[in-house]
Amino acid sequence: MTAETIVTPSAARRARILGGFDASLLVLSAAAVLLVLLIGLPVGWLFYYALTDRTGAPTLANFVALASDPALREPMLTTLTLCFCVAIAAPAVASPLAWLVARTDLPARRTIRALMTASFVTPPFLGAIAWEILAAPNSGILNQLWRGLTGSPDPLLDIYSLPGLVFVISCYTAPFAFVLVSNALDRIPADLEDAAGILGAGRWRTVLTITVPLVVPAILAGALIAFLQAMTLFGSPAILALPAGFHTITTKIFALFQFPPKPQLAAAAALPLLVVTVVLLMVQSRLLGRRGYTVVSGKSGDPRLIRLGAFRIPALLLVLAILALPLFLPYTALLKAAISTYPGAPFVPEAMTLKHLRFVFLEFSQTQKAFWNTVVLALSTATLGTLLALFISYLTARRAIPGSKTLEFLATAPVAIPGIVLGVGLFLAYARPPLALYGTLWILLLAFLTIELPAAFQQLRSSFRAVHPELEEASRILGAGRLKTLARITAPLLKSGVVAAWCFVFIGVVRELSAAIMLFTSDTKVLSVVIYDLNESGDLGAIAVLGTAMLLITFAVVGFANWITGVGSGVRLRGG
């Protein structure tokens, strides 16, 4: 979207030289075909279904129903409200947090980053279940404490409400904004801030005039991601909105697939989401398009940390209080549920049990298979997705071939498609010969690749952008070939971005529920679906055990990926 800014004279020259390259057309078509298969096919089905009736005849009746039936219109308005609230709340909390962690001498910064990763790893549906235990109006632990303390008959919090849903979704989308903003802060070179200091600006003035403007794009990107997450999430609304008595657009789409399924209406209900997303992406591009953000160039200095002085400890307490919301409180609640005989049992020895542990690991026949499927899918999607994203972001960031704008759009487009709709599209596309993939892990792999591609692509594209082509050009001028330059100059500079993208995708797959719920079969169940099924019948103990195990595994894999590549000691998610 800000690709124009890259067009320096040297880039244009390079594009001209490569324009005559025979292979480039081939490469472009191969990438385009792949992306069209991944994205175009399901979206095509979406349009087809939205514009036809049950017999396949073209019609606009689905959209008429959408506009006239309050049962369809209300979820749409609810979803929009939800999205705007989350888009404001998530970056508003995450940005100051990111600044504290990246640019100040706050104690335990590394631990805080790792904890932020842990809240990122927590699937939003698991967070929603945990917050049910905490803040259900009557049985919620926090509400019981509140009643005990104040004697008030009314609950303090009601998680079964639109504000409750906004809160839970914000908790688990804030980490996206946090990662984006803190990475942007990491990238700002000291030279700029030093320059401000030399020109007489004070510490805080420098923050306001230099640092903040440079991270505005990251904050906006964070708001955008939060908006899109809130729009496309299925699990949290399914858990919290139904008891509250309302629908969001994703739960409505899921309900439209209850027997007898109404895919035409579901497809029509999904299209406005696509339109909203495209408009938002265009607005973002318009806002940011004029500026260039290439900050890592041949010369760079480490960012300088700001001393908080007397505010160090209060700041730390504030950060920990914020982290309690997505992390400490929910996991305490889950651990309690894991050893309670029944939901809401008093916390006394007689009401404690190991039966849920025994059930999950010894009796429940789904456990082993679900873990296996989840890990296999997450590993393969992360690896394939990162490679694909690397390839596309190279082509687009360096404008190595003509038509890269189209590629860029295709690789970003899936953010606009709710997983549940994509699941439907993929089901329609791949449930029949010649590519009868439904019932195999392949269809889930395709779904996850498509869903996660934008995240990996955005991550890597920004990494590429931050590396100025002048470094590559220097290498080329000194006689190295394109490949050697890639291997010796570009790849090392991108390493942390690549690892971050890989981890993003891995975590994304483990969190994914909405497409999986449409595409799973008995042999291809993943953990998120198993947890969703258990939640349907309110088996909190088993959910708590499975959810905690899932967090530990994800954390171990992400930690290992960072450690083996030497990107960070300890678990860290960060980009180039």
Added chain:
Amino acid sequence: MKIRLRNLLLGLGAMLALAAPAAAQPAPTTITPALIEAAKKEGKVVWYTAVDVKVAEQLAKAFEAKFPGVKVQVERSGAERVFQRIGQEYASNIAAVDVVDSSDAAHFVYWKREGWLQPVVPEDVAKHYAPAYKDPGGLFAAWRINLSVIAYNTQQVKPEEAPKSFADLLDPKWAGKIVKAHPGYSGTILTSTFQISRDIGWSFFEKLAQQRIMQVQSSVDPPNKVASGERAVMADGNEYNVALLKAQKAPIELVYPAEGTPLVIGPAGVMKRAPNQNAAKLFYTWLFTVEGQQYLIDIGSLRSAHPGIKVPAGQKPLSEIKLMKDDAEAVDKQAEEIKARYTRLFKT
């Protein structure tokens, strides 16, 4: 069930006569060493079920202990989702399910019409089950009987103040204190919604929708929400889950509503395209033996149509409860309308 079967016999009489050899009650299946051997060769049976997941897994373990070498793969979700899933899979030519049960007997009417079931008559069904509890063509039989009851939290509600009937639930004092499950996800609730609307009328649901109820999905869940104290009363939900929670000393007590208790007959059957034919027959036959049924009662606190089963202490015999009448044919015809009407009323 009785009405339905009478209709079936009348309506399908001609068809039965035409297709006599195929549709006649097949020879009973017994558990023979040959069947066990053949099942072992297949190694597993895939069971799509709507019963509580812990009950299902324990039954599976009991079966595996009795027939080592034959694994049971339990696939549990709400009956309406099981139904949707099988439809989705069969439409894509995926035959994964061997044995299926549902808390919505209308599903078996549908599957029978589609020709997806195969006739298997376990020995016990042939010998002991009353005609009301089995399909004349041998395609399915009543595997479990469940009731959808009212229940209340004993810490929040005194017994004398507890609702005694569906009508009592409309008292303004229960506003914001009721939890109920959803007919779009639960077969039990679809069935009970049908029976209540038939016997009491939709006006009951229209008024109940004004009580600011908490809506959950499966009929397994309302008892949990009452036990945890999240809501004081449940308007519907499984009798057996209330019993299981009571056994764990959770503060919950059940009420058989004065107007009659919705009766939910949960049939089971074997799919025609079952990938593990012999294991399916073995498992299905075992499910209906005294042993299999007694497990269901002892582990699951459910009820059985097998006359040889001992009613556990503390369980009120069905004969002493005023029951609503089961009518799977009507549910099959009205399911879509019931769900749509319910959604309009409760906005979920």
